[in-house]
Amino acid sequence: xxxxxxxxxxxxxxxxxxxxxxxxxxxxxxxxxxxxxxxxxxxxxxxxxxxxxxxxxxxxxxxxxxxxxxxxxxxxxxxxxxxxxxxxxxxxxxxxxxxxxxxxxxxxxxxxxxxxxxxxxxxxxxxxxxxxxxxxxxxxxxxxxxxxxxxxxxxxxxxxxxxxxxxxxxxxxxxxxxxxxxxxxxxxxxxxxxxxxxxxxxxxxxxxxxxxxxxxxxxxxxxxxxxxxxxxxxxxxxxxxxxxxxxxxxxxxxxxxxxxxxxxxxxxxxxxxxxxxxxxxxxxxxxxxxxxxxxxxxxx
Amino acid sequence: xxxxxxxxxxxxxxxxxxxxxxxxxxxxxxxxxxxxxxxxxxxxxxxxxxxxxxxxxxxxxxxxxxxxxxxxxxxxxxxxxxxxxxxxxxxxxxxxxxxxxxxxxxxxxxxxxxxxxxxxxxxxxxxxxxxxxxxxxxxxxxxxxxxxxxxxxxxxxxxxxxxxxxxxxxxxxxxxxxxxxxxxxxxxxxxxxxxxxxxxxxxxxxxxxxxxxxxxxxxxxxxxxxxxxxxxxxxxxxxxxxxxxxxxxxxxxxxxxxxxxxxxxxxxxxxxxxxxxx
Numbered sequence: 257x258x259x260x261x262x263x264x265x266x267x268x269x270x271x272x273x274x275x276x277x278x279x280x281x282x283x284x285x286x287x288x289x290x291x292x293x294x295x296x297x298x299x300x301x302x303x304x305x306x307x308x309x310x311x312x313x314x315x316x317x318x319x320x321x322x323x324x325x326x327x328x329x330x331x332x333x334x335x336x337x338x339x340x341x342x343x344x345x346x347x348x349x350x351x352x353x354x355x356x357x358x359x360x361x362x363x364x365x366x367x368x369x370x371x372x373x374x375x376x377x378x379x380x381x382x383x384x385x386x387x388x389x390x391x392x393x394x395x396x397x398x399x400x401x402x403x404x405x406x407x408x409x410x411x412x413x414x415x416x417x418x419x420x421x422x423x424x425x426x427x428x429x430x431x432x433x434x435x436x437x438x439x440x441x442x443x444x445x446x447x448x449x450x451x452x453x454x455x456x457x458x459x460x461x462x463x464x465x466x467x468x469x470x471x472x473x474x475x476x477x478x479x480x481x482x483x484x485x486x487x488x489x490x491x492x493x494x495x496x497x498x499x500x501x502x503x504x505x506x507x508x509x510x511x512x513x514x515x516x517x518x519x520x521x522x523x524x525x526x527x528x529x530x531x532x533x534x535x536x537x538x539x540x541x542x543x544x545x546x547x548x549x550x551x552x553x554x555x556x
Numbered sequence: 557x558x559x560x561x562x563x564x565x566x567x568x569x570x571x572x573x574x575x576x577x578x579x580x581x582x583x584x585x586x587x588x589x590x591x592x593x594x595x596x597x598x599x600x601x602x603x604x605x606x607x608x609x610x611x612x613x614x615x616x617x618x619x620x621x622x623x624x625x626x627x628x629x630x631x632x633x634x635x636x637x638x639x640x641x642x643x644x645x646x647x648x649x650x651x652x653x654x655x656x657x658x659x660x661x662x663x664x665x666x667x668x669x670x671x672x673x674x675x676x677x678x679x680x681x682x683x684x685x686x687x688x689x690x691x692x693x694x695x696x697x698x699x700x701x702x703x704x705x706x707x708x709x710x711x712x713x714x715x716x717x718x719x720x721x722x723x724x725x726x727x728x729x730x731x732x733x734x735x736x737x738x739x740x741x742x743x744x745x746x747x748x749x750x751x752x753x754x755x756x757x758x759x760x761x762x763x764x765x766x767x768x769x770x771x772x773x774x775x776x777x778x779x780x781x782x783x784x785x786x787x788x789x790x791x792x793x794x795x796x797x798x799x800x801x802x803x804x805x806x807x808x809x810x811x812x813x814x815x816x817x818x819x820x821x822x823x824x825x826x827x828x829x830x831x832x833x834x
Binding site for chain 2: 309311327329345348350363
């Protein structure tokens with residue numbers, strides 16, 4: 257079973273002329289976990305990943321796998337599998353030939369080609385020209401390419417883009433399985449909601465700078481939790497909350513109580529004798545926290 | 557490691573359709589030209605075609621120097637544009653279809669990849685040379701023989717020409733690789749290849765023959781160097797009347813072509829190949 261290496265970014269910076277696309281980023285990505293690399297479009301995610309993979313030269317700083325730069329890896333494809341956003345295929349080539357070329361270039365056995373096509377569910381389409389593939393099939397072919405060397409590290413740029421619901425479900429399971437096997441999995445996305453169900457850790461950048469890093473749960477603490485509560489007699493409920501000293505605002509589906517947990521709100525309503533028709537924790541918390549962090553970066 | 561890279565480059569070349577499409581067109585084009593002109597010239601030489609109709613001297617006089625080498629040399633003097641295109645498409649295709657990303661992921665040693673591509677296309681260019689010779693020598697000799705003129709296929713000089721044609725075509729494909737890294741835009745590259753080989757260079761070569769000073773420069777043009785390497789060409793006999801025919805020795809011509817390939821490839825490495833892949 258492949259062992260995942262730690263990905264380490266150290267003060268990595270990329271300037272294009274006067275524009276600083278990536279600004280002094282430092283963070284590490286651990287094996288055995290799925291790490292989401294998040295930020296709005298143009299935040300510098302793709303540039304950062306391309307620097308990690310040696311495709312773009314950093315202006316300063318380093319990015320390494322277990323201490324080695326990509327260029328210095330003795331067997332790159334057997335160490336790192338990367339799928340970048342761009343559709344990097346010759347449309348006139350079949351999927352099987354596409355994979356065979358890079359297996360040959362990396363010195364991997366040709367038998368891996370059929371194996372990885374099977375792994376990503378393209379076994380029946382390997383002899384078709386890639387030009388006729390749907391976006392979802394291209395994403396799967398990109399993933400097949402990453403798996404050629406059975407690497408311990410996976411770097412995937414926006415892998416969920418363009419997938420249908422079935423594909424999304426499949427890739428979520430795929431990411432979890434890869435991490436469970438001990439691999440290092442780094443997945444970028446511009447939507448937290450896209451990866452929220454699969455990631456353990458998040459790294460959030462905006463305007464090329466790191467704005468947050470930590471477990472997914474650490475994001476929730478960034479915003480005050482909210483509870484939605486409603487009653488057939490909304491005025492009575494509002495009175496009860498005011499008397500209990502709970503801050504709240506009027507929402508479309510009920511009252512939004514800040515800094516509260518649902519049990520306490522339920523208790524207040526019960527003791528006040530107000531019938532409750534809805535009572536739940538606001539689920540937008542994570543996305544709000546994400547947007548707040550990212551906006552903070554924008555306004556700088 | 558280099559061998560692996562070369563095998564991967566061969567796989568790239570052979571898994572799309574362009575190589576055989578170009579090879580088929582190359583064969584057809586050279587076969588028609590060589591066969592047609594062989595028929596015309598051999599017809600005049602043998603007296604089957606009235607020289608007055610063709611506007612040349614009395615029957616029996618070779619119209620344009622020795623006929624067979626001229627016909628055989630169509631393989632490179634006219635066919636050289638095909639290996640250049642093959643080489644240019646092999647590199648510009650990597651930029652156009654963004655396959656540089658998986659290429660450099662599989663092998664981050666970029667100098668090695670470019671070297672492997674050059675070697676691969678050099679060999680493929682030689683193969684194109686064989687296809688072109690099959691047309692020019694194969695069809696040309698058949699036609700020449702049909703008119704009862706000596707095909708010269710028994711002579712060592714002819715086989716030396718054939719060998720040097722293979723070398724010239726191989727070098728032309730390497731020049732194509734160099735051009736592709738120098739001008740990574742596929743459309744621009746193709747336009748440059750076609751405009752230069754079909755229009756600009758023939759014109760420059762023709763014009764340079766008017767004075768000995770310009771002829772000394774004109775012989776270093778890539779097409780002139782290629783013809784010098786091969787040893788015969790329709791261009792050297794079709795110069796202006798009373799013009800100065802200057803040509804390099806065959807080995808000098810080979811070195812000049814090699815120089816063009818090396819200069820373009822090394823220049824292109826710095827212009828595009830080692831740059832960021834975004």
